Amino acid sequence: SPDKQAAALPRRERNRQAAAASPENSRGKGRRGQRGKNRGCVLTAIHLNVTDLGLGYETKEELIFRYCSGSCESAETMYDKILKNLSRSRRLTSDKVGQACCRPVAFDDDLSFLDDNLVYHILRKHSAKRCGCI
Amino acid sequence: WVLDLQEASVADKLSFGKMAETRGTWTPHQGNNHVRLPRALAGSCRLWSLTLPVAELGLGYASEEKVIFRYCAGSCPQEARTQHSLVLARLRGRGRAHGRPCCQPTSYADVTFLDDQHHWQQLPQLSAAACGCGG
Numbered sequence: 001s002p003d004k005q006a007a008a009l010p011r012r013e014r015n016r017q018a019a020a021a022s023p024e025n026s027r028g029k030g031r032r033g034q035r036g037k038n039r040g041c042v043l044t045a046i047h048l049n050v051t052d053l054g055l056g057y058e059t060k061e062e063l064i065f066r067y068c069s070g071s072c073e074s075a076e077t078m079y080d081k082i083l084k085n086l087s088r089s090r091r092l093t094s095d096k097v098g099q100a101c102c103r104p105v106a107f108d109d110d111l112s113f114l115d116d117n118l119v120y121h122i123l124r125k126h127s128a129k130r131c132g133c134i
Numbered sequence: 135w136v137l138d139l140q141e142a143s144v145a146d147k148l149s150f151g152k153m154a155e156t157r158g159t160w161t162p163h164q165g166n167n168h169v170r171l172p173r174a175l176a177g178s179c180r181l182w183s184l185t186l187p188v189a190e191l192g193l194g195y196a197s198e199e200k201v202i203f204r205y206c207a208g209s210c211p212q213e214a215r216t217q218h219s220l221v222l223a224r225l226r227g228r229g230r231a232h233g234r235p236c237c238q239p240t241s242y243a244d245v246t247f248l249d250d251q252h253h254w255q256q257l258p259q260l261s262a263a264a265c266g267c268g269g
Binding site for chain 2 (some may be wrong): 052053065067069070077082083085089101123125126127
């Protein structure tokens, strides 16, 4: 239930999640973050309805969805160094050249919920727990 | 062994095999120094190949050899490998999460060449061997 889930979070966390739940605020937050210092690869959390996941479940349950975003410029394999050198010297002109990816390296525990037809469902590896540049 | 110094063909660009070392005669590469991805092929995340003088790797080695450097480039269409990446793609599509899928190597290969002092240099995991779209 929404009340039960909200109660489980500390007040500060609850307020942050409430702000993050709004699409407008989410976009604004992203822009604010990018305006300042270059954000590293970080875990970001948003508060969603299960229906927002777009997986086809009919339920009023909610959850915290965590994902990874940010840049990986400080992560340097030999491969990344060379790509950077080649881009600098304009040997490579495509900006779609892949570098280290900010992505989950661990996932939250499974999430169980009850849908509107009183059927239980389990979500696995649905939400990130830790992020890395790999 | 002499590194294969032929310019990569389109077929080679589409291959995901490891870098081959074959006997061959060394010839200097004369051609366009800029590499522009062919428009028709620039679409999806895949392995590309580039023949380079060792000096252009920017790693400080003195050598007149050339090596084949493979890298990953291209777009990442929605790829649902986990529920997480499926959900994330949908949320990004609706502007509720930022970031984007990331084209990157999923495995690497070593590169070997002879330097000006006639020493063999082996650079581990220097070149991409396969590509994928990470979430």
